[in-house]
Amino acid sequence: MDNEKLSQDEINALIQAAGASSSNANANEDSVPMLSDIEMDAIGELGNISMGSAATAISTLLGKRVEITTPSVAEAKLTDVKKEFKGKKVIVRVDYTKGLNGTNAFILEPHVVAVISDIMMGGSGENVNDDLDDIKLSAVGEAMNQMMGSAATALSEIIKKQVDISPPQVEEIDFDDESVNFPPVYDGEEVVEVRFKMKVGELVEGDMMQLMSPSFAKQFASFLTQTLPSEMGKVEEKQESSGSARTEHIEYAPQTSSQKKAPSQPVKKVEFQELEEEPHVPASKLEALLDIPLDISVELGRTSMTLKQVLDLGSGSLIELDKLTGEPVDILVNGKAIAEGEVVVIGENFGIRITKILSKKERLYSLK
Template sequence: MNFDKLSPGELDGLLGQKGTEEKPMSANHLLQIEKEAFSELLAVSLSSAAGSLGEMLKREVSVSAPVLEVKPRDAVLAAAAAPFFVILGEYKGEVEGIQLLAVSKADVEALVKIWDATSEPDDMEKQFEMLQKLVETMFAPITKTMGMLMEKEVAYSLSGMDIVQSQEDFPIAKFTKEQWFAEAVFKVRLGAGAAAEFSLCLPVQLVKEIAGVLTGAPEEDYAEETRDMEYQSNNQTASEPKKNTAPTIQSVQFSNFDETATSQTEPNNLDMLMDIPLQVTVELGRTKRMVKEILGVSPGSIIELDKLAGEPVDILINNKVIAVGEVVVIDENFGVRVTDILSTADRLSKLR
């Protein structure tokens, strides 16, 4: 009878473990806390960029909360409707990584028409010009926020852009060796009119690095949790009943999905982003005038607004009203005294 020694791999197999590989899931997996941290950073940064985009497009702009999903390289931008534009960018400095941004040609044509009413649908030069300005305007605050929170020098540069007629025309493997990406889909809306959907892709490792700083815990701190998830997954697989085994039927107990849990977790995510700058605007009033009236304006002309004298002024954060107040004078500067403001939960929802 032979009693051969078991190899380390066989021992690990018997114990339901996966060997000595370091964090095998880290390259293709984001923990929930990492997803929440990066999504919150992206949502607040894009909301901060909405004001600059509004000035560029001469419309009120809002950005939806991004939906984040981890995908293998071959599946990146698979949902993009061809033809679409692909914008290649890079983060440089103490944080380095590639970035892909995609938007359909139809959406770009709609944005260009708003940006320049004289443009034609086949004016590719105008479309590339607008995309370049839009990307630079959109990612300037994101880069600034990343650098500030991570206390590192971060710079974003646009490497190039092209139009893709079909998915087969975009061999992403030629641009990067990264195997796994985090793809965030969000929409840029112009008032109640046009909306453009963007797909933003970053390598998973870059997202992990950013999320680790936001949460105050480096990636190594997640190693134990990741191994626990793997261990539970392996044990579940090993303990699955065989095909001939009768299934065990149990009654289901549903959790109580009330609003208490949400209200408790919101401030924790917000604490990570307390130092992000937001644009505060006080609006005295608005009005509409015909083109001939605007052309007739000269020094000394008076433009009547839609608010009465003494009526409260609107206080806007990133072009969204969150409070009203009255105008005051502080030394030699104007100021505003808040008289009514939305609740904390409502203000948080306005920032998304």
């Protein structure tokens, strides 16, 4: 009997194996996906569209080409995300207030933020200091406001519903501090992370991560997925009621005049909505004429001559005009004077610098 007793090492090994089995069982329970594959694809597609619009907005703001890559979407634990980052990062919180309800957190590299803020404050974005003060954080906050505002507009066009955001809240936090409050958004442990790369011209390239709660992610994805179940339900219902999709298709196939049957549904008279006359907008008519070419000429001066004087003109003859030296010349459009100017030389050509011009209304009436 004593020979059948387990040693302490064997007992410890059994305890560890039991603990590992329990952990694996818990891991399997926790590994149930929060989002379906369709929802993950929808989030990626919407993120690609909205961030494409955001990249265009910030490119215009900075005067430099900004590229944001196609996103990758994954589910994660908040504790794992926190462990992934080291040192200081910039957190941008964006609240959706209309059309979508919820909060997103963006994690940006300090160097990317420093470059963007330097350009916005008139700098070149080169050799910038990564130390961020309130002014730099405020500048990147305005940049994110423009980006996310443009992204919200792009979403509005997709879902045919207005999407609004509140002004972004920006702060710098240190992930090396164990007591750091990250992110200041979610109460749960599960999050959906969307990863991008942002490149500002040839100056800087860095990672950007977007975090959202599972409930917000499902709401976000529903804009592309919500129509699919309803359409599939209609198809299934149609097939069940007819018994066969093929039979129903044949029944409603185009028929010759000898094969036509009486309609199963009562025929109603078509009622057309009354057409309302659009208000007269003169400006729209003017815009339709803006591409019409016009002849522009410059008049140095005028004079009157008799027929005999004209016939006596020859090579080397001089004609005295009614303009004095230094007086402005007249600028004509289709023979109508609209401005005055002075003659200048541009390279090897003459040009006219406008010194006086009629108002738009006066110019419009002068062309009649």
